[in-house]
Amino acid sequence: MAAPFANGAPNSKLVFEKSSFDDPKSSHERVLNTKYFTHNASIILPYSSSAAQLQFEISEIQDQQVTYLIRDVPVHQLVDKEFIEAFVKKGQLYILSQRRHIDTHNCAAVFPTGHLLLHITKDTYEQLGLEGKPSVFSSLKPTKYVVDIDLKPDSFTPGRKGYDRVLWCLKDRLGLTFDLLISWNPHDEKICASSVSKFFKSKGLVVSPVPWCVQTQWQNKVRTPVLDSTVVTATEDACGRAEAWEWLGAMACGIDLSESCADNYISTLSCPTPSGSCPRCCVLSVSGFFTPVTTKWLLEKVRNEVESKQEKNKVPWGSVTFHGFQDSPVSVGSREHGFFQEGDNLHSFLTFCNKDYWLYSAYGHHDLCQ
Amino acid sequence: MGKSAKQKGLGNKEAYQRINYLYQAAHLCLQQSPSNPEMCRFYINTMRSVAEKHVIRMHPEIKRSICKKCCMLLLPGITSISRNKKKGERYTVVSCLECGSVKRFPWGKNYQLWVEKPAAWQPS
Amino acid sequence: MADDKSCTEETLYSGLSPSIVSHGSKLGLQARSMRQTDVVKSYLKRHLPANRLMANEDNISRRQVHLSRTVKKKKFDLTSQKKKKLTNRERKGMKVFKIPKENQSYSQQLPLHQAWKQYMEEVIPSSSVSSPGAVQAACQKVVKAELQGGMLTVQRSKCPSYVGVCGIVMQETRHTFTFITSSDKVKCVPKENSIFALELHGHIFTIHGSHFKVKAGERSSKKFKSKPTTDL
Numbered sequence: 001m002a003a004p005f006a007n008g009a010p011n012s013k014l015v016f017e018k019s020s021f022d023d024p025k026s027s028h029e030r031v032l033n034t035k036y037f038t039h040n041a042s043i044i045l046p047y048s049s050s051a052a053q054l055q056f057e058i059s060e061i062q063d064q065q066v067t068y069l070i071r072d073v074p075v076h077q078l079v080d081k082e083f084i085e086a087f088v089k090k091g092q093l094y095i096l097s098q099r100r101h102i103d104t105h106n107c108a109a110v111f112p113t114g115h116l117l118l119h120i121t122k123d124t125y126e127q128l129g130l131e132g133k134p135s136v137f138s139s140l141k142p143t144k145y146v147v148d149i150d151l152k153p154d155s156f157t158p159g160r161k162g163y164d165r166v167l168w169c170l171k172d173r174l175g176l177t178f179d180l181l182i183s184w185n186p187h188d189e190k191i192c193a194s195s196v197s198k199f200f201k202s203k204g205l206v207v208s209p210v211p212w213c214v215q216t217q218w219q220n221k222v223r224t225p226v227l228d229s230t231v232v233t234a235t236e237d238a239c240g241r242a243e244a245w246e247w248l249g250a251m252a253c254g255i256d257l258s259e260s261c262a263d264n265y266i267s268t269l270s271c272p273t274p275s276g277s278c279p280r281c282c283v284l285s286v287s288g289f290f291t292p293v294t295t296k297w298l299l300e301k302v303r304n305e306v307e308s309k310q311e312k313n314k315v316p317w318g319s320v321t322f323h324g325f326q327d328s329p330v331s332v333g334s335r336e337h338g339f340f341q342e343g344d345n346l347h348s349f350l351t352f353c354n355k356d357y358w359l360y361s362a363y364g365h366h367d368l369c370q
Numbered sequence: 371m372g373k374s375a376k377q378k379g380l381g382n383k384e385a386y387q388r389i390n391y392l393y394q395a396a397h398l399c400l401q402q403s404p405s406n407p408e409m410c411r412f413y414i415n416t417m418r419s420v421a422e423k424h425v426i427r428m429h430p431e432i433k434r435s436i437c438k439k440c441c442m443l444l445l446p447g448i449t450s451i452s453r454n455k456k457k458g459e460r461y462t463v464v465s466c467l468e469c470g471s472v473k474r475f476p477w478g479k480n481y482q483l484w485v486e487k488p489a490a491w492q493p494s
Numbered sequence: 495m496a497d498d499k500s501c502t503e504e505t506l507y508s509g510l511s512p513s514i515v516s517h518g519s520k521l522g523l524q525a526r527s528m529r530q531t532d533v534v535k536s537y538l539k540r541h542l543p544a545n546r547l548m549a550n551e552d553n554i555s556r557r558q559v560h561l562s563r564t565v566k567k568k569k570f571d572l573t574s575q576k577k578k579k580l581t582n583r584e585r586k587g588m589k590v591f592k593i594p595k596e597n598q599s600y601s602q603q604l605p606l607h608q609a610w611k612q613y614m615e616e617v618i619p620s621s622s623v624s625s626p627g628a629v630q631a632a633c634q635k636v637v638k639a640e641l642q643g644g645m646l647t648v649q650r651s652k653c654p655s656y657v658g659v660c661g662i663v664m665q666e667t668r669h670t671f672t673f674i675t676s677s678d679k680v681k682c683v684p685k686e687n688s689i690f691a692l693e694l695h696g697h698i699f700t701i702h703g704s705h706f707k708v709k710a711g712e713r714s715s716k717k718f719k720s721k722p723t724t725d726l
Binding site (some may be wrong): 125127132169 | 658
Binding site for chain 3 (some may be wrong): 387388392394405422449
């Protein structure tokens with residue numbers, strides 16, 4: 001017999017925002033700029049005829065946005081003065097540790113703001129010797145600590161007490177190593193983004209590029225909800241935000257929402273009413289290590305699809321969902337992220353042809369949201 | 371040092387070694403930095419508490435070279451003043467320069483320290 | 495002061511006979527000197543009031559002897575001799591056990607550390623730590639041994655700034671260890687919530703400070719019970 005959870009379902013949070021891309025106070029730029037590490041982008045385009053073109057463009061841009069996986073990088077390498085001068089202070093560097101669970105292992109990340117963040121276990125923290133704070137989600141006896149090192153100041157140079165202590169702790173005290181996902185946007189167009197991989201290869205480390213995994217699913221004769229950007233709660237004329245959210249999730253999971261399957265054992269979900277018939281719906285899923293450059297590009301493409309079509313081929317709305325890493329130490333900006341029973345942190349843009357959008361921000365239990 | 375410990379057994383051997391080491395350490399430390407008598411005092415204090423806990427009898431030579439009040443090593447001319455006086459009988463006065471406490475040792479012709487008596491060396 | 499006239503300024507006691515001095519190196523004799531001038535000078539510096547120090551009266555190279563002055567004999571005061579031990583308040587007032595944090599030198603403590611190594615060699619001979627059973631016995635001895643003069647390192651600590659502190663132990667109190675590091679810094683580290691590491695004969699002994707909070711002298715007779723957890 002199944003035992004019930006003591007506190008019921010996991011306490012997740014969903015934040016809804018309705019705005020327009022033309023609004024100067026729109027937060028879409030801020031959200032995408034500060035969502036440093038994105039794992040997956042799911043694009044749902046009903047009524048779209050040129051989604052195949054989109055797929056082609058995505059495979060083209062993959063060559064430009066190169067991300068690397070480097071195995072067994074010692075952390076003191078990230079504090080190396082040469083590395084800081086070349087990659088941290090110039091351009092934008094995004095680094096995240098891979099194959100480490102945020103709730104049980106040590107994790108590391110570097111942000112474009114020039115901060116090195118170490119999310120470490122209690123044992124590691126007690127042996128390492130660097131000052132840090134207990135995790136925001138810890139109880140009376142913290143099990144995880146966060147060490148934040150600012151790499152950008154000029155005072156962080158060899159010969160100074162602070163730098164020497166950090167280097168000694170990371171190198172001689174505990175030789176921590178991680179598998180890192182790295183992406184670097186150079187500040188100058190003449191410099192190639194792959195110079196970061198050359199740097200690590202010169203240190204004798206194994207560098208491999210991270211390929212994108214693109215999956216496309218076409219569904220014919222799908223029933224799609226009728227949505228109006230001004231109508232947020234469900235009425236007779238249009239579905240509300242909650243119904244749209246459920247439908248998007250069901251489509252992304254590949255659940256069959258047709259009428260005949262309403263009594264299905266797996267799912268009893270059906271398309272919310274009022275709904276319209278769509279001849280062809282494209283569900284595109286791209287997985288990899290994405291930085292804000294890529295996510296902004298993807299949003300632009302989806303907006304193009306939705307906003308630029310003429311009356312005949314009108315696409316009323318489309319959506320793109322950006323899933324963050326479950327094991328990332330931050331969700332958005334410097335807000336701490338953890339894994340409790342789930343580790344979701346995702347942002348979903350539902351864009352309309354009149355340049356309005358609905359933004360859903362979903363967070364898990366161990367997440368901070370405004 | 372309590373030489374009668376030879377009959378005691380190995381249980382206390384570590385305690386004797388510790389006391390021995392602390393005494394030497396106090397000497398070394400005073401030699402190294404004569405301007406810091408605190409270290410020397412601290413070691414002698416530790417030595418005394420170890421001896422108290424294990425109820426160890428120390429050789430009178432060692433006891434006489436330590437000031438009872440402030441636990442300072444008494445080195446004549448350096449940290450203490452030693453004078454011979456007479457008042458009825460002759461005695462030696464050792465005064466500690468740090469705390470000012472005074473010890474008097476009368477000169478008894480027939481006086482023997484316990485360790486110098488043959489009875490002390492007999493197995494009990 | 496009849497005694498002073500017979501001494502030279504250099505030495506208080508007469509030296510060894512020349513034959514021993516010449517063969518000193520063969521006998522393994524090390525020259526040790528505790529110069530009277532050093533000790534007396536430092537004593538004067540500590541105890542003279544400030545105005546007399548300014549008048550340069552601690553300079554003992556010029557000594558004036560007044561022959562015409564008669565010195566009054568002090569009466570022998572019985573009452574002042576009654577107290578034999580210092581009370582805690584007097585002790586704190588005199589600061590008998592406080593080590594000044596400045597002007598300490600690591601190199602001055604090295605001879606002490608050498609003496610400590612010899613002492614540990616006697617307590618735990620290096621030949622005896624070969625088997626695991628012998629190592630256990632050695633652990634028991636370390637618990638009762640003297641740590642002052644030894645080299646300890648803070649291996650783990652709840653407070654990260656103490657981690658990595660390594661030096662010669664100058665003082666051990668009930669709750670703290672006072673180290674002097676190789677950069678001549680005096681660091682006082684609390685025993686609570688720290689784990690210390692001691693290296694001896696190729697083995698590293700770990701001391702859990704939280705369970706070690708006993709005065710140095712009392713530690714040799716204390717029986718330590720096993721604790722449920724060694725977590726900090």
